[in-house]
Amino acid sequence: MTTLVQQVKKSLFLRLLLIFGFTVVSFFIIISVSLRAINQDVNSIDTIPDFFTRNVESIIEDIGTPPNLSNAMRLADELDWTINIRNPIMRWSSDPDNRLNVDDSIFDRSLSGDAEVRTVGNEGIIHVNRSGYEFFLYPRFSGGNRFNVLVLYVGTALAVFVLFLNYMMVNRLLAPVRLLRRGAERIEKGDLNYRVESNSQDELGELTESINHMADSLQSMLEAKRQLLLAISHELRTPITKAKLRLEFMPPSAEKEQLREDIDEIDLLISDLLEAERLNNEHAVLVEEPVFLGEFVEGVAEQFDSYEGGLKVEVPDEDQEYWIDRLRIRLLITNLLNNAVRHGEANPIRVALSFVDSDAILEVEDQGEGIAEEHLTQISEPFYRADSARQRNTGGFGLGLYLCRLIAEAHGGELSIASELGEGTHIKVRIPSRPPKE
Numbered sequence: 186m187t188t189l190v191q192q193v194k195k196s197l198f199l200r201l202l203l204i205f206g207f208t209v210v211s212f213f214i215i216i217s218v219s220l221r222a223i224n225q226d227v228n229s230i231d232t233i234p235d236f237f238t239r240n241v242e243s244i245i246e247d248i249g250t251p252p253n254l255s256n257a258m259r260l261a262d263e264l265d266w267t268i269n270i271r272n273p274i275m276r277w278s279s280d281p282d283n284r285l286n287v288d289d290s291i292f293d294r295s296l297s298g299d300a301e302v303r304t305v306g307n308e309g310i311i312h313v314n315r316s317g318y319e320f321f322l323y324p325r326f327s328g329g330n331r332f333n334v335l336v337l338y339v340g341t342a343l344a345v346f347v348l349f350l351n352y353m354m355v356n357r358l359l360a361p362v363r364l365l366r367r368g369a370e371r372i373e374k375g376d377l378n379y380r381v382e383s384n385s386q387d388e389l390g391e392l393t394e395s396i397n398h399m400a401d402s403l404q405s406m407l408e409a410k411r412q413l414l415l416a417i418s419h420e421l422r423t424p425i426t427k428a429k430l431r432l433e434f435m436p437p438s439a440e441k442e443q444l445r446e447d448i449d450e451i452d453l454l455i456s457d458l459l460e461a462e463r464l465n466n467e468h469a470v471l472v473e474e475p476v477f478l479g480e481f482v483e484g485v486a487e488q489f490d491s492y493e494g495g496l497k498v499e500v501p502d503e504d505q506e507y508w509i510d511r512l513r514i515r516l517l518i519t520n521l522l523n524n525a526v527r528h529g530e531a532n533p534i535r536v537a538l539s540f541v542d543s544d545a546i547l548e549v550e551d552q553g554e555g556i557a558e559e560h561l562t563q564i565s566e567p568f569y570r571a572d573s574a575r576q577r578n579t580g581g582f583g584l585g586l587y588l589c590r591l592i593a594e595a596h597g598g599e600l601s602i603a604s605e606l607g608e609g610t611h612i613k614v615r616i617p618s619r620p621p622k623e
């Protein structure tokens with residue numbers, strides 16, 4: 186018995202089979218009991234012969250011929266039967282509303298003397314022909330009909346209850362599927378620390394363990410990649426510093442300036458990589474300080490006043506103080522404006538700051554080349570460039586928007602991008618009044 190229980194716990198198929206079997210058996214029992222109850226009521230006429238063999242004479246004698254209608258009504262109430270009395274000049278019934286048409290009755294069998302059993306449809310009635318009077322006696326069927334309806338309602342209610350119970354069992358059985366879907370969605374969004382919890386020992390439990398192992402492997406690989414990038418970036422700093430020092434001893438020339446630009450680009454790439462990995466670390470700490478955000482945005486935007494397309498800065502009249510990491514928010518604004526200048530095609534650029542509830546909304550909008558829709562979901566990923574053939578002087582390293590997204594998220598905010606080819610790009614950054622506490 187213990188082995189069977191363990192097999193059922195470990196097999197989703199066996200549990201579904203048991204639920205299906207339980208449903209089928211329950212429906213069979215409900216239908217069988219209901220039909221038996223209805224048939225017993227319909228066929229209750231089978232008890233009439235014995236009853237009338239013993240009592241039909243006394244009943245007819247009590248009614249009398251000619252019939253005493255008061256006695257007939259009393260007997261009808263006592264027996265809970267309907268009594269119809271007829272002759273050529275009278276038609277009387279104890280239940281005028283009873284719709285059973287005895288004129289359509291068909292002979293079934295004789296009882297005794299002048300008494301016989303007749304049928305009307307599936308119903309049985311007693312017919313006695315005595316002294317020129319016809320007596321028709323049969324059970325009042327309204328109660329039987331009510332009983333049949335009650336049986337039908339009870340059977341239906343039981344069937345609905347079984348279906349509901351079936352749904353609850355299947356719903357509980359498949360609950361791990363919803364947990365798996367939720368876990369897969371969170372892992373897909375980059376939350377590799379999330380693990381799906383499940384106590385199932387069946388196939389779904391094994392699948393849950395496989396997904397958790399997959400998340401562990403992905404997290405290990407990404408952590409190894411991060412450590413490698415950090416190590417390489419740190420190690421590159423030393424030869425870059427030596428190269429800059431030796432560059433200072435070279436005589437002035439165009440080649441020296443070109444070499445300086447190349448070394449500065451490599452140094453910038455290393456700085457961006459280090460900053461990205463610091464922000465991507467869950468233990469990254471922001472250096473928070475109170476800053477009047479409107480004044481701060483205007484100050485950062487001033488360095489782009491020489492942009493030939495024109496830079497329009499919109500800030501609220503009433504400035505508000507926000508707790509931010511000044512250096513990182515400066516890097517965010519600078520990267521957004523650099524992108525807008527690089528791809529703005531000398532068209533006007535709009536920078537707008539607004540305060541909504543406790544959040545600040547920073548918008549940078551250009552009217553340049555725009556970004557194709559298929560790239561929008563990946564454009565803020567590291568090293569992703571919409572045009573892989575783009576030249577270095579126009580394309581960047583593919584880290585700018587990635588850094589902006591990380592900075593916004595580190596402050597508890599978010600970055601969203603809307604763009605259309607040939608129309609321009611609109612980037613919106615939401616920054617809370619204070620970064621979330623660890």
